[in-house]
Amino acid sequence: MGMTNKFAMILAAVSIVFAGPAFAQTAASSSLYGSAGLIDMPTAGMFEDGETSWTFGVLPGTTRGSMNFQILPKLEGTVRYSTIDGLDTDGSSSFDMSFDLKYLLMSESGWRPAIAIGLRDFLGHGVYAGEYLVASKTLIGGMTLTGGVGWGRLGSSGGFDNPFGPSNRPTTRLAGGQFGANQWFRGDAAFFGGFEWETPVEGLSMKAEYSSDSYAEESAAGGFTPSVPYSFGVEYAPWDGVRFGAYYLNGKNIAFALTLGGNPNDPVTHPDAGIGPAPTMIRPANGDRNPAWAGNEQVRNQIMKAVSQALGAEGVSVQSALLRPKVVELRISNHRNVLHAKAIGRTARILALAMPHSVEKFRITMVENGVAVSTVIIDRSAYESQVDRPDAGAASWNSTRIVDAAPSLGTEKIWAQDKYPAFSWSINPSVPITFFNPNQPVTYDVLINFGARWQLSPTLSVSGNISQHLFGSTDENAVGSEFDKTSRPVLSRLALDKSFKLADAVYARASIGLLEKQYGGIDTEILWKPVQSNWGVGLDVAYVKERDPDNYFGFGPFETITGIGSVYWDTGYNDITAQLDVGRFVGGDWGGTVTVGRRFNNGWEVEGYVTLTDASYAEYGEGAFDKGVRVSIPLRWTLPFETRSRTTVTLSTGGGQFGRRVGGSGRLYSDVRDYSRLRMYETWGAFWQ
Amino acid sequence: MRFIVATLFLVGLTACSSGQGVSPLTKAIFSKVTSVVGIGDEAAAPAEAPRRMTRESITSSGLAMVRAKVGEGTDPQTLIAQTDNGGFVTYASQLRQSLTMRGTLVTATRGIERDLLSTQIFPGDPIAFLTKPSDWPKSVRRIYHLPGNSPEGQVVDVTCNFLFGETGEHTIVEVTYPVIQVLESCQGKNVGFENAHLADTRTGQLWRTRQWIGFQSAIVLIDVLEPYTE
Numbered sequence: 001m002g003m004t005n006k007f008a009m010i011l012a013a014v015s016i017v018f019a020g021p022a023f024a025q026t027a028a029s030s031s032l033y034g035s036a037g038l039i040d041m042p043t044a045g046m047f048e049d050g051e052t053s054w055t056f057g058v059l060p061g062t063t064r065g066s067m068n069f070q071i072l073p074k075l076e077g078t079v080r081y082s083t084i085d086g087l088d089t090d091g092s093s094s095f096d097m098s099f100d101l102k103y104l105l106m107s108e109s110g111w112r113p114a115i116a117i118g119l120r121d122f123l124g125h126g127v128y129a130g131e132y133l134v135a136s137k138t139l140i141g142g143m144t145l146t147g148g149v150g151w152g153r154l155g156s157s158g159g160f161d162n163p164f165g166p167s168n169r170p171t172t173r174l175a176g177g178q179f180g181a182n183q184w185f186r187g188d189a190a191f192f193g194g195f196e197w198e199t200p201v202e203g204l205s206m207k208a209e210y211s212s213d214s215y216a217e218e219s220a221a222g223g224f225t226p227s228v229p230y231s232f233g234v235e236y237a238p239w240d241g242v243r244f245g246a247y248y249l250n251g252k253n254i255a256f257a258l259t260l261g262g263n264p265n266d267p268v269t270h271p272d273a274g275i276g277p278a279p280t281m282i283r284p285a286n287g288d289r290n291p292a293w294a295g296n297e298q299v300r301n302q303i304m305k306a307v308s309q310a311l312g313a314e315g316v317s318v319q320s321a322l323l324r325p326k327v328v329e330l331r332i333s334n335h336r337n338v339l340h341a342k343a344i345g346r347t348a349r350i351l352a353l354a355m356p357h358s359v360e361k362f363r364i365t366m367v368e369n370g371v372a373v374s375t376v377i378i379d380r381s382a383y384e385s386q387v388d389r390p391d392a393g394a395a396s397w398n399s400t401r402i403v404d405a406a407p408s409l410g411t412e413k414i415w416a417q418d419k420y421p422a423f424s425w426s427i428n429p430s431v432p433i434t435f436f437n438p439n440q441p442v443t444y445d446v447l448i449n450f451g452a453r454w455q456l457s458p459t460l461s462v463s464g465n466i467s468q469h470l471f472g473s474t475d476e477n478a479v480g481s482e483f484d485k486t487s488r489p490v491l492s493r494l495a496l497d498k499s500f501k502l503a504d505a506v507y508a509r510a511s512i513g514l515l516e517k518q519y520g521g522i523d524t525e526i527l528w529k530p531v532q533s534n535w536g537v538g539l540d541v542a543y544v545k546e547r548d549p550d551n552y553f554g555f556g557p558f559e560t561i562t563g564i565g566s567v568y569w570d571t572g573y574n575d576i577t578a579q580l581d582v583g584r585f586v587g588g589d590w591g592g593t594v595t596v597g598r599r600f601n602n603g604w605e606v607e608g609y610v611t612l613t614d615a616s617y618a619e620y621g622e623g624a625f626d627k628g629v630r631v632s633i634p635l636r637w638t639l640p641f642e643t644r645s646r647t648t649v650t651l652s653t654g655g656g657q658f659g660r661r662v663g664g665s666g667r668l669y670s671d672v673r674d675y676s677r678l679r680m681y682e683t684w685g686a687f688w689q
Numbered sequence: 690m691r692f693i694v695a696t697l698f699l700v701g702l703t704a705c706s707s708g709q710g711v712s713p714l715t716k717a718i719f720s721k722v723t724s725v726v727g728i729g730d731e732a733a734a735p736a737e738a739p740r741r742m743t744r745e746s747i748t749s750s751g752l753a754m755v756r757a758k759v760g761e762g763t764d765p766q767t768l769i770a771q772t773d774n775g776g777f778v779t780y781a782s783q784l785r786q787s788l789t790m791r792g793t794l795v796t797a798t799r800g801i802e803r804d805l806l807s808t809q810i811f812p813g814d815p816i817a818f819l820t821k822p823s824d825w826p827k828s829v830r831r832i833y834h835l836p837g838n839s840p841e842g843q844v845v846d847v848t849c850n851f852l853f854g855e856t857g858e859h860t861i862v863e864v865t866y867p868v869i870q871v872l873e874s875c876q877g878k879n880v881g882f883e884n885a886h887l888a889d890t891r892t893g894q895l896w897r898t899r900q901w902i903g904f905q906s907a908i909v910l911i912d913v914l915e916p917y918t919e
Contacts, residue, residue: 272836275785276799279771388777388789390796390809390832397840575838601838684840688797689804 026107026114026136027144029196029205029235030243030259032057033120033128034066035078035100038194038209039231039247039255041154043146044116044136046104049073050598052606052631053261060253061085061223067629067651069606071598072574074104077608079629079651084127086221097627099123113137119184120154123627127217130154131185132192142198142205150192150212151185157214157229159188203237211250226250264604268638272689277345278310280352282384291325291358297413304415307354314346315642319367319458320416322409328355329363329409331372336642338603338634340366340674344376345687348383355380365405366675369666370459371499371507372405374531374675393685402677404504404531422455430467445472464494491552492517493664499671505530507668516664519544519586520555527668529568534678538566538669542662544586560588564661568669572678575599577607579669587657589613593626601683603634603646611659626659628652742767742914744863753917755780757788759801760907770917778917788911791817793886793895794831795902795909802906806834806842815851816886820893822869825851831875835903845904847877849884859887859896861912866896875901 028045031037034055036045047053047070057064066080078100087094102118113135121128134148149155151162152169161167162185169187194209211229218224226249233247235257245257262268293299300323307330308318315336322329328351334343344364351362362378382399386392428449448470453463468489495513502508507527514520521544529536542562548554564583571578575598582592591614597607611626632648673679747754753770757780768780768788777796781787789797794816796808809832810817815825828850837843854870866889873884882901889896899910 272800272802272804276781276787276801278785279779279781279787281772282774384774388772388774388779388797390807391834391841392807393834393840393842681840682838685806685834685836685838685842687840688806689799689836 026138027196027198030055030066030068030245030257030261032059032064032245032247032255032257033078033100034064034068034080034259035076035102035118035120036068038146038196038207039211039233039249040213041146041150041192041194041209041211042102042116042118042120042132042134042148043144043196044104044108044114044134044148045144046070046074046076046102046114046116047261048263048265050264050600050604050606051261052263053259055257055259057255057257059224059249059255061218061221067631069629069631071606074107076100076102079608080121080128081651082127084218084221085223087127087217094127096127098128099627108136108138120152122181122184126183128153129183130213142200144196144198145193146195146209147191147193149189151187151189152183153214154192154212155188155190156216157190157212157226159190159212162187162189164189205235205237207233207235207247215250224249224253227252262633262637264600264602264637267602267636269640277689278349278353280349280387282387283357283380287357289356289358291356293356293358294323294325300413300415303354303356307350308417310350310354311347314343314350316343316347318417319370320409320414322412322414324413325358327361327363328359329365329375331365331367331405331409333367334644336644338636338642338644339601339683339686339689341680341683342642342686342689345689348378348687352380352383352387367458368671368675369499370457370461371501371671372407373672374680375403375405376680377401377403387688392688396687397681397684402531402680405501406504407501420455420457424453424455426451446470447472459499460497462494462496465492466490467492490517495664497665499668502526505533507672509665509668511665514547514553515542515544515662518547519662519664520547521545521559521662523662523665525665525668527672529669529672529676531672531675531680532677534572534676535567535569536669536672538568538667540564540566540583540661540667542586544662560584560586562586562662566669568673570599570673570676570678575601575682581661585613585658586660586662587613587615589615589658591615591659593659597630601679603632603636603644605630605632613659615658626652742862747862747915750915752915753778753780754914755788755790756912756914757801758910765910765912767914773917773919788909792819793817793898793911793913793916795900795911798902798906798909801902801909803903804836805902805906806836808833815888815893816873816884816895816898822853822871822888822890822893825871825893827851833903845877845880847875847880847882849873849875856890861896862914866894867891868896880904 026045028036028047030053032040035042036047037043049070051070053068055066055068062082062084064080064082066078068078071077080098082096084094084096098121100118100120102116104114104116106115108114115135118132120130130150130152132148132150132154134146136144136146138144164185166186167188170183190212192210192212194207196205196207198205209231211231215224215226228251231247231249233245235243235245237243241261243259247255249255303323304321311318315334317333317335319331319333330347332347334340337343347364348362360380362380363375365372365375378400386395430447430449432445447467449465449467451465453461455461466489491514493514493516495511495515497511499509505528509525511523515523521542523542525538525540527536527538544560545555546558548556562584564581567580569578577597577599579595580592584590591612593609593611595607595609597605599605608629629651630648632646635643635645754767756765756767758765766782766786768782770778771781772779777789777791779787779789786800788795791810794808794810794814795805798805811830813826814829828848830848833845834841835843835845852872852874854872856869858865859868868887869890871886871888873886875882884901885899886895887897894916896913899908902909
């Protein structure tokens with residue numbers, strides 16, 4: 001086929017123009033690969049921004065578990081773990097982790113189709129490695145047509161000479177975790193296409209596709225042999241976020257899929273459900289503004305008692321306060337409200353109701369884990385001129401200052417909660433789910449955790465955690481470290497923790513004791529992070545010894561020093577955050593971790609990370625480096641009341657001790673990041689909520 | 690995914706701690722069980738039957754109040770005027786749900802569906818400023834602020850046109866008013882909605898109004914039981 005003709009065919013494939021009206025967005029549904037697509041072939045469709053889904057696909061001889069995330073409105077990412085029977089050279093099943101990216105080049109508009117370019121399995125063993133250019137067009141009657149051209153595996157059936165580049169494609173299977181850039185868009189190309197029809201029956205849709213995948217790997221392994229390149233499927237979504245699929249593949253095979261999805265921007269419950277804030281009125285112009293009250297300790301104590309009780313109902317506890325005639329400062333901890341701006345706003349309302357009329361400024365200092373982070377300075381007269389008024393959000397932001405909190409309030413006439421030492425406890429069941437363990441694709445366990453904390457002062461505490469495995473995938477005979485034994489209670493932490501501030505924007509933390517399940521010792525951390533800055537720098541240094549798995553308080557011979565420097569950056573672009581960690585990890589290996597994520601203001605977090613160290617491929621196990629995805633979902637997303645609790649699911653290859661830092665102690669940056677001026681700006685609308 | 694998450698959360702909700710005591714879910718279950726078996730607060734003190742509202746009770750209270758209902762299948766709530774900040778009156782229910790209104794235009798909601806942060810109004814808006822029907826302008830501009838990723842929130846700028854309908858009478862808690870139907874059609878960039886009102890033919894006071902309060906919220910239906918006067 002001549003170049004001109006081939007190019008024309010490709011243009012025809014990617015620029016399919018059909019009769020019918022235009023729709024604003026090309027519909028998307030999950031394929032058996034977990035990404036937006038038909039059955040196995042991709043489409044140019046994109047999910048709603050932030051949409052996250054898990055797809056479990058079962059094909060003959062193959063199972064695929066995929067997590068798909070709409071990273072940005074035009075960028076889709078997928079992490080997948082597949083088990084392919086008989087694919088390994090010794091005939092055993094192959095566990096394969098793969099990553100996909102798809103970028104929307106052009107949105108659907110008028111007569112123009114949406115056009116996207118994608119890479120499939122570009123950072124893995126390359127079993128599914130393929131690239132494509134695809135166009136999709138929405139038609140009348142719920143029909144979406146797709147046509148595209150693929151390379152690699154997507155060009156392996158019905159292919160023709162590559163019109164864009166070399167026709168030879170390196171066939172060497174890459175080690176896990178290596179880029180296959182020298183293969184991209186090389187070798188034969190082939191057309192694929194199909195349609196999806198959303199039937200008039202609500203939730204029911206049908207799909208048909210012409211596949212350009214020869215399934216050569218599966219055929220060779222004996223698990224899957226296509227007869228024809230056509231596949232058909234029916235999908236049903238009985239509820240929002242749940243989709244079942246059944247497929248007749250390539251003329252002879254049956255496959256099934258289950259997709260569970262959710263969107264951070266589409267909470268299960270109304271995010272604003274619950275009680276509203278206390279209505280507040282402005283001070284009368286002729287009100288008594290005599291400051292004499294401030295000199296009376298009894299009056300100050302009465303005011304603070306009332307304020308503490310009122311704020312307690314809002315999920316806010318007052319740590320300490322300094323009441324002066326014109327300025328009051330409260331140091332508060334927000335235990336319940338997802339958005340700190342909401343806690344600050346409700347505190348301001350209580351202060352506006354409770355404070356004598358001579359007070360002109362409210363200084364509200366946010367305290368996290370005993371450490372004062374930022375101080376929000378509110379001018380009372382400005383507040384009163386804004387309350388209940390239109391566009392109060394912008395007006396209050398402009399009249400409010402946010403500064404780094406001073407390490408302490410000083411000693412002058414401080415009102416403080418008389419609650420130390422304080423003892424607290426908790427009993428929590430937990431269900432840790434681990435995907436993509438090289439030895440077992442999905443594991444789950446049900447644990448019961450007992451926690452206790454003896455708070456000696458706001459910044460000094462002793463805490464302990466014991467967990468007991470009840471049942472699940474892991475058992476005494478599980479392959480893993482000695483610390484994964486499940487027959488007896490595990491003392492996962494018993495340590496003395498101290499957090500403090502060295503300067504207004506410099507935080508420090510030290511922990512000593514049994515720091516985590518596997519290590520004990522001393523762990524210290526220092527962080528520089530001004531609230532005005534959208535970036536910070538930290539250093540974490542630890543000396544640890546490996547604990548004796550057979551003795552709660554014993555240690556083994558292995559000891560090491562870790563030192564990890566970190567740079568944190570909140571980009572301010574689409575809630576994207578980035579973090580770089582460089583140093584010596586607990587396995588004694590040197591290297592770094594790059595983490596890029598998206599942190600939605602309602603608390604959803606989705607982040608991917610890659611760790612590369614000087615540990616050898618053999619030492620590291622699966623892949624040349626650790627890589628994975630973390631999804632953290634706030635309970636508030638599903639519950640009709642405020643809570644800061646959350647559930648986190650991690651999908652990683654796992655590098656054992658390599659590329660890992662000592663756990664157990666919270667990171668300082670996690671404590672302070674939500675108090676930055678940038679995050680406050682983005683959530684300030686909640687100040688009046 | 691919602692079901693997995695919901696299951697995990699239910700497991701999490703069964704947690705107990707010294708700080709929060711029994712989890713909210715456990716509390717709710719416990720409360721239900723104790724009421725069934727005849728012990729506990731709920732069983733000991735059955736809820737008082739709601740009193741029927743009369744015009745006399747409204748008048749004798751001396752309070753401005755409205756009755757609001759959001760969406761279908763919900764019970765109306767009575768909200769009483771609590772504060773007046775520059776003409777923006779906040780009405781609150783016993784459950785601390787609140788509506789802020791300028792005149793009879795809803796300018797903010799709290800604890801009712803998704804919050805309407807605020808509504809920016811312009812001079813001459815007859816829903817916000819009492820105006821005889823004969824003097825109503827053909828159209829007005831409003832700017833709604835909904836929750837979003839900035840202090841201003843999500844800004845919805847619309848122009849609303851008024852269309853008068855038939856006249857008639859409308860009774861609210863024993864009092865009958867002469868009213869005229871008004872349909873208000875609002876259009877903005879990528880948004881369009883309709884409000885409906887029953888305006889007093891003599892004064893322009895709205896006695897019943899049905900208003901849009903946000904993309905993700907149901908329509909709010911308000912009966913003015915006793916209008917606020919300064």
